[in-house]
Amino acid sequence: MYRSHTCGELNASHINTEVTLAGWVQKTRDKGFMIWVDLRDRYGITQLIFDEQRTAIDVFEKAKTLGREFVIQVKGTIIERESKNKNIATGDIEILVSELHILNEAKLPPFTIEDETDGGEDIRMKYRYLDIRRNPVKNNLLFRHNVAMEVRKYLSNQGFCEVETPYLIKSTPEGARDFVVPSRMNEGQFYALPQSPQTFKQLLMVGGMDKYFQIVKCFRDEDLRADRQPEFTQIDCEMAFVEQEDILNMFEGLTRHLLKEVKGLEVAKFPRITYDYAMKTYGNDKPDIRFGMKFGELNEVAQHKDFGVFNSAELVVGISVPGCASYTRKQIDELIDWVKRPQVGASGMVYCKYETDGSLKSSVDKFYDQEDLKKWAEVTGAQPGDLILVLSGPANKTRTQLSALRMELGNRLGLRKPEEFAPLWVVDFPLLEWDEESERYHAMHHPFTSPKPEDIHLIDSNPGAIRANAYDMVLNGNEIGGGSIRIHDKGLQAKMFELLGFTKEEAENQFGFLMNAFQFGAPPHGGLAFGLDRLVAILGGQETIRDFIAFPKNNNGRDVMIDAPSTIDVKQLDELHIQLK
């Protein structure tokens, strides 16, 4: 062992002890007759001292050669510091060094290894191994480990068995694009990397393994939007002989356990709201409920006056922004410009200030009197001092626009506090969504999701109205997990594939093994999957998943550190029976 202690554990109680430490040179201060070195490892920083008086001359001279990030081993005695540093755990002591070994020299790193670094994203990714030396990144990785361990502990204690499902599976064109792997031994054939272990976990339920989980990498070859990764990690779970209520309780328990163990927070029972309610109240199926500004629908109170814009709109809907009646005309104009940006797309915005004196002042005063505006305040829940903002237009579009505005204001007003956690369930999702482009239904969740029994009668007459036994867990405006009760009946599953536009052959070819399995005694089952990357980021009080992944890829799907993907030998291609186009 190169060390007797780490750089994070020594304090005044160790004074006069002889110790050996090893680590990286964080920085040196050379006063000529005295040299201080901050020695860093994963656990902290300990100050070393070399002193013309007390240090052997060769050791002292060697200390003068030390540069940033040199790897060294020192032996020495712990002494009390003259000027203590109360900011670090080891701040009361320093090591008077008697032996110094340079284990490895270091070139000057391309950015500073400090909590606040001068390195930009690109350079930090290229030298990710240096970036990981920085506390924020290192702590994120340790935090992630901690979360994963707590997930495993909780689920194991609840009787779940972690089962590893295969990575080399079969390509299914439904859903996102697969990454594929040419088979050398099976000419002309390809494996696919799993987008999720969905069918395998369902087969495990058929196999009687009634509580399954797995923390597992999944893969999607999609054009990467900001903060998406081609490979990502799921906490994948499934249970048999359960109803939706059982699953909600179990995984609410898991999330509550995590909040308690990794954040020290006790959270009450999670609210449950329907998809319809979420859309109407927040314009969003993953609402951030840490703050209010719930939607108030104003059709009844704002239409049939002389304001044509509202009268012709499918939906007139507003929010009350707390304490913002004092906004200047300029501030309000800026907000109006904000909603009119193409990313949001509103054509305009009406406002109404609910002054602290109880009067109401709107941008459409010529159409609405105080009595009318009072009703707006009632519907949006505005109090004196609040600012009411109103959008109108086609219902879905307008809700989405108002939701964007609500989130933006939540951010601006500091209502989205990173260390506050407000989880909830959104339930009763639609089973299907209509795709204008392909002119057919797509599964909103996935093709294995069970319709609500009471809605099944709509399957031929009005499939779009069928609600699913599907649910999402939402935390602070992010979907962190989602799942459903599955279909366990071969007939209903076949019907579902038909509804989704699969021919019988396609269904058989792609999912025959699952439908086959259903013939041999499939139990009722359901489950969900959490996105671990995002869950960890949110629990860590951040929203960028990249900061919680050791070696992430960039938006082109490249690992810039190892420079992958890369070309391969023609010989390799030949063996795989493929060639470049």
Next chain:
Amino acid sequence: MYRSHTCGELNASHINTEVTLAGWVQKTRDKGFMIWVDLRDRYGITQLIFDEQRTAIDVFEKAKTLGREFVIQVKGTIIERESKNKNIATGDIEILVSELHILNEAKLPPFTIEDETDGGEDIRMKYRYLDIRRNPVKNNLLFRHNVAMEVRKYLSNQGFCEVETPYLIKSTPEGARDFVVPSRMNEGQFYALPQSPQTFKQLLMVGGMDKYFQIVKCFRDEDLRADRQPEFTQIDCEMAFVEQEDILNMFEGLTRHLLKEVKGLEVAKFPRITYDYAMKTYGNDKPDIRFGMKFGELNEVAQHKDFGVFNSAELVVGISVPGCASYTRKQIDELIDWVKRPQVGASGMVYCKYETDGSLKSSVDKFYDQEDLKKWAEVTGAQPGDLILVLSGPANKTRTQLSALRMELGNRLGLRKPEEFAPLWVVDFPLLEWDEESERYHAMHHPFTSPKPEDIHLIDSNPGAIRANAYDMVLNGNEIGGGSIRIHDKGLQAKMFELLGFTKEEAENQFGFLMNAFQFGAPPHGGLAFGLDRLVAILGGQETIRDFIAFPKNNNGRDVMIDAPSTIDVKQLDELHIQLK
């Protein structure tokens, strides 16, 4: 919830309780006026009773329709059984059923769902979801989960951090063949699936994460020998600021923890033997030391007589087979035939019976007298009653042959007891091995393995003689883990690549990022990886890893259940910029 209890937990203390159970029909016995059903779930079997007298007629009639593997839910009252079954936990009670719901019917399964099944390997793999319902397979999966959890607990408690390394990495032609993944976004380029996270874990050490582990899938596109899988799971570990001794102690501790927690066994400190000793004593670098039959080298005592076969041999080596002096001529001839099979390849075998009366009788009596043979007995450690078997020829080849014989006899004589565990370390492996075909050195472990400092001076003069700081953990005749202290010096690493026949460009192209990283302060580090599949199998008292993998592939790399790999759409190929040859 479809049940109030599982099928494994009810006993006499629950009599008169009303319960709801759900599970699969294991079997039914219909006596006409009374029907018994064994209801099975993951946790056990509970007997149900339907009785013409006490059961409602519609329930009774429905019970008559139940077939094997139907999924049912029953409500009923726990009553005492008339004839108790002491073999199962629930054997004192049965459920008098009042309500019966058929949740799903089942076709007759293609093999019996019993501990001893009538299904062959192929059919069981095709219907693996049914195979998993069987106790032996189910218990293996639960056992595997248990082992993995204990690994994580132990390593976490020791301060290790599990870090997920990427699956989409870069192809390196060195080593085994890679599985590759064509990149859609980077035309003409490919990712590779990792054969191990070797370079990433070394980069984590450079990054200061001084104790890393990961339970991780790895991939090798090799022609599958029996019981190899294209995707397999490793417990991958690395530590910084350590010497070999620290690593041996840490992972000996892990293995001892596992043996204690999952097998209830306390194991003393592991023996450590050198590679040379292992080869000379067992003919094998992964010796099974649960039994003796150590090699005795007989050159000194058996050469220079008139027996030309021995005289001309590089090595004459024997083992003493305990208690087998009584073997008949026929038994011995069978053994001789066994070693002469092409799989073993010996040209003949000499034997010597050490009779219980102290006399020695050999197949080469005309060349050796009692005094000579006595020396054979001394060298091989034979006692009266033992049978000495001797092979001769080129040293390495002969050792391998005798090792095969030793293992065969260990099996035949019942000396390889599945529930006995004899772990050991084999250390001081050669750094390099000469490959006759390519006429160059290959890394025995991998190109990152550090030579022993005291052997480095041989690097130009006699590289084949350099020993490495490399070690294997061996358990019951299987290598379950292996690793090394790594090179952390850029210069030495470059020298190593040169020795292995890499051009500077190849080394730079493939491992430039690692050598680059070494310039920025790489700490001394080392680690190892365990093969989880095999470790679990051996701890489970078995040697077939396939039985411990939920969804294994066959020897052609196929998943016969989902029928993968398979063909993919031309559209998919087009998007990936590749075509079939």
